[in-house]
Amino acid sequence: MSPTGHRADDLYGSDVFSLRVMRQRLPRETYRSLLRTIEQGEPLDPQVADVVAATMKDWAIERGATHFTHWFQPLTGLTAEKHDSLMAPDGSGGVTFNFSGSELVQGEPDASSFPSGGLRATFEARGYTAWDPTSPAFLIRGDNNVTLCIPTGFVSWTGQALDTKIPLLRSMEALSQQALRILKLFGTDTGVGRVVTTVGPEQEYFLVDRDLFYARPDLVTCERTLFGARPPKGQQLEDHYFGTIPPRVLAFMSEVEQELWRVGVPVKTRHNEVAPGQYEIAPLFETSHLASDHQMLLMETLKRVAPRYGLQAILHEKPFAGVNGSGKHNNWSMSTDTGVNLLDPQDETHTNLQFLVFLCATIRAVDLHADLLRASIASAGNDHRLGANEAPPAIISVFLGSMLSDILDQVEKGLPKRTLRGGTIDLGAKSLPQLPRHSGDRNRTSPFAFTGNKFEFRAVGSTASVAWPNTILNLIVTESLDYLAGEIEKRVGTSPTPAKVHQAALRVLKSILKTHRRVIFDGDNYSPAWHAEAKRRKLPMLADSVAAFPVLTQKKNTELFRKYGVLDKAELTSRANITIEKYVKQVEIEAEMMATMARTQILPAALEHQTLMAEAAGATNAVGVETPDGIAALRTFVELVSTLRRAITALEGANGKGHKSPLAHAKHMREMVQPAMADTRAIVDRLETVVSADLWPLPTYRDLLLLK
Ligand code: ADP
Numbered sequence: 001m002s003p004t005g006h007r008a009d010d011l012y013g014s015d016v017f018s019l020r021v022m023r024q025r026l027p028r029e030t031y032r033s034l035l036r037t038i039e040q041g042e043p044l045d046p047q048v049a050d051v052v053a054a055t056m057k058d059w060a061i062e063r064g065a066t067h068f069t070h071w072f073q074p075l076t077g078l079t080a081e082k083h084d085s086l087m088a089p090d091g092s093g094g095v096t097f098n099f100s101g102s103e104l105v106q107g108e109p110d111a112s113s114f115p116s117g118g119l120r121a122t123f124e125a126r127g128y129t130a131w132d133p134t135s136p137a138f139l140i141r142g143d144n145n146v147t148l149c150i151p152t153g154f155v156s157w158t159g160q161a162l163d164t165k166i167p168l169l170r171s172m173e174a175l176s177q178q179a180l181r182i183l184k185l186f187g188t189d190t191g192v193g194r195v196v197t198t199v200g201p202e203q204e205y206f207l208v209d210r211d212l213f214y215a216r217p218d219l220v221t222c223e224r225t226l227f228g229a230r231p232p233k234g235q236q237l238e239d240h241y242f243g244t245i246p247p248r249v250l251a252f253m254s255e256v257e258q259e260l261w262r263v264g265v266p267v268k269t270r271h272n273e274v275a276p277g278q279y280e281i282a283p284l285f286e287t288s289h290l291a292s293d294h295q296m297l298l299m300e301t302l303k304r305v306a307p308r309y310g311l312q313a314i315l316h317e318k319p320f321a322g323v324n325g326s327g328k329h330n331n332w333s334m335s336t337d338t339g340v341n342l343l344d345p346q347d348e349t350h351t352n353l354q355f356l357v358f359l360c361a362t363i364r365a366v367d368l369h370a371d372l373l374r375a376s377i378a379s380a381g382n383d384h385r386l387g388a389n390e391a392p393p394a395i396i397s398v399f400l401g402s403m404l405s406d407i408l409d410q411v412e413k414g415l416p417k418r419t420l421r422g423g424t425i426d427l428g429a430k431s432l433p434q435l436p437r438h439s440g441d442r443n444r445t446s447p448f449a450f451t452g453n454k455f456e457f458r459a460v461g462s463t464a465s466v467a468w469p470n471t472i473l474n475l476i477v478t479e480s481l482d483y484l485a486g487e488i489e490k491r492v493g494t495s496p497t498p499a500k501v502h503q504a505a506l507r508v509l510k511s512i513l514k515t516h517r518r519v520i521f522d523g524d525n526y527s528p529a530w531h532a533e534a535k536r537r538k539l540p541m542l543a544d545s546v547a548a549f550p551v552l553t554q555k556k557n558t559e560l561f562r563k564y565g566v567l568d569k570a571e572l573t574s575r576a577n578i579t580i581e582k583y584v585k586q587v588e589i590e591a592e593m594m595a596t597m598a599r600t601q602i603l604p605a606a607l608e609h610q611t612l613m614a615e616a617a618g619a620t621n622a623v624g625v626e627t628p629d630g631i632a633a634l635r636t637f638v639e640l641v642s643t644l645r646r647a648i649t650a651l652e653g654a655n656g657k658g659h660k661s662p663l664a665h666a667k668h669m670r671e672m673v674q675p676a677m678a679d680t681r682a683i684v685d686r687l688e689t690v691v692s693a694d695l696w697p698l699p700t701y702r703d704l705l706l707l708k
């Protein structure tokens with residue numbers, strides 16, 4: 001029983017207008033028709049929409065809803081909603097509740113204030129939201145409000161995607177088509193309507209005390225500390241990871257879980273992460289677009305619930321220097337709509353050629369499009385984390401583990417004949433069970449690791465919507481599946497037999513491995529030796545976001561997006577522009593915040609301390625005691641303070657405008673502004689270690705990280 005008095009299974013999905021609810025409440029024919037739309041993508045019958053809308057409205061009102069909203073994910077990277085009341089005057093002094101099929105299916109929010117990256121001029125304000133019946137509607141409960149949220153896609157008047165969901169859905173469609181060709185070759189497509197991609201994103205985040213949070217203008221404005229000397233106790237003792245969850249935090253987590261269960265987000269795992277004050281929450285995997293919707297809800301729920309416990313949830317990739325940052329491990333696989341995981345190697349993996357085809361298609365995709373994958377996770381926040389000895393480097397490589405690497409070796413040489421076994425681990429105490437050992441160890445340093453029956457893309461940033469990286473991942477794998485299917489089909493001709501397919505597939509895999517093996521790396525991705533090795537292998541090394549941005553609009557990539565119907569050139573260009581502009585704005589805001597804090601908080605505190613020092617020296621002298629070390633310390637301090645003044649002036653000067661393109665501006669931020677920020681920070685962090693603690697105007701890392 002939970003503290004709210006509900007059993008977990010009563011809570012689960014209780015605020016979701018789910019298939020189960022629809023089956024119970026809709027007329028049978030309506031339900032069947034809707035199911036055909038949901039499962040087979042058949043066009044929606046307008047009469048069906050009217051019946052669904054009326055039923056959805058009754059269901060929502062019974063649960064206290066007063067408003068509805070189309071819920072969508074514009075290119076801000078956040079979610080958007082515009083609420084309308086379900087009520088209308090009935091003309092005789094009372095009210096009726098109205099919600100029509102057309103209101104369910106289509107909305108028209110003014111699109112002019114959402115980022116479009118140049119896709120529209122602001123005077124062209126029309127945008128539409130379109131109901132996504134494959135993602136169920138749900139209720140969001142706040143203080144004094146219950147709102148019916150209807151997941152939608154968001155397009156411009158010209159039909160171009162203005163959100164993150166539409167391209168994700170398009171990429172899933174494209175992947176399905178190509179994956180089905182492979183299944184057909186292997187004769188495993190019987191009864192399979194579609195292949196879907198699945199995602200299970202693990203979310204890392206920090207919790208800090210809310211009062212302390214509000215005393216840090218940098219955290220409030222940028223979600224990241226711009227200053228802060230390293231505390232004596234950071235994560236050296238490694239005593240936080242998987243440690244006992246502090247009671248206040250556990251109470252918070254439980255409420256988050258209950259809220260998420262209500263809206264059907266299947267959260268499963270909770271634990272302390274590596275850095276002090278850092279935690280993780282992970283749901284069970286779902287179909288990509290659902291997982292993506294749910295991931296947005298999860299981030300919002302963390303933020304919404306934390307204040308009830310006097311906490312602030314911080315999702316930024318690197319809120320604190322010197323301790324680990326936060327990521328979002330994006331577990332990804334492909335599955336038939338009948339529930340067969342296509343990346344499950346099964347026991348006799350060396351005989352499972354279909355698996356090897358899907359595996360090698362993914363390897364080829366990652367090698368061929370490592371630059372795009374890198375660009376899909378580029379952001380100002382993630383730059384602070386990637387490669388900082390805690391997160392994978394910006395070089396994209398694939399970890400497979402010894403069992404698969406051994407099989408691929410065999411494929412390269414000819415016919416694979418064996419699958420390595422893990423055996424068992426004997427614990428040496430009779431009362432303990434013998435544990436089965438996996439055939440390969442884990443690797444925590446790889447950006448793209450095979451973990452048993454899925455790939456884990458670990459370089460995704462903790463604030464990111466998973467929709468975009470998954471769109472790109474699906475797209476590049478689509479292209480590889482298309483290539484592999486084409487090559488195999490070419491070799492087997494018009495009368496494929498299992499033996500011919502087998503032989504052809506092995507040949508194709510062999511040649512793919514020859515070319516793309518270079519992307520596989522099972523060693524330590526954190527070591528400097530890997531950088532040298534990656535260079536030798538000629539893997540793309542896009543060290544930061546600014547280096548990665550131009551990749552998005554290279555001709556080969558606009559062509560790739562177009563070919564598989566994921567985004568046209570204008571749509572892709574607009575996304576690239578928005579990503580770059582967001583980077584620039586974020587760094588700009590940080591730089592301004594930093595200069596303001598340094599000038600109006602740090603400098604006055606330092607001057608006060610300087611006065612204290614001077615007064616102490618003067619007073620000591622006045623009683624006839626010489627204090628040469630006091631004078632020397634004062635001199636050093638005065639010099640430090642004037643260094644700070646110069647650094648602030650330089651920072652303010654660097655943050656200039658007037659650049660010829662967003663990319664030029666981004667380069668300027670990286671080359672001029674960020675170094676000026678680093679200089680300023682170094683001085684302030686030194687001051688923090690010498691200025692009287694009473695005078696220091698900001699809560700320190702010790703306060704922020706260790707207060708539970
Ligand atoms: P960890 O990697 O931290 O050990 P787990 O192995 O438990 O964690 O799984 C992490 C995530 O991977 C979970 O969200 C889980 O649901 C998800 N996952 C498992 N199988 C798949 C799959 N076939 N496709 C996508 N995600 C999956």
Ligand code: MG
Nearest residue numbers: 202329331456
């Ligand atoms: Mg994991």
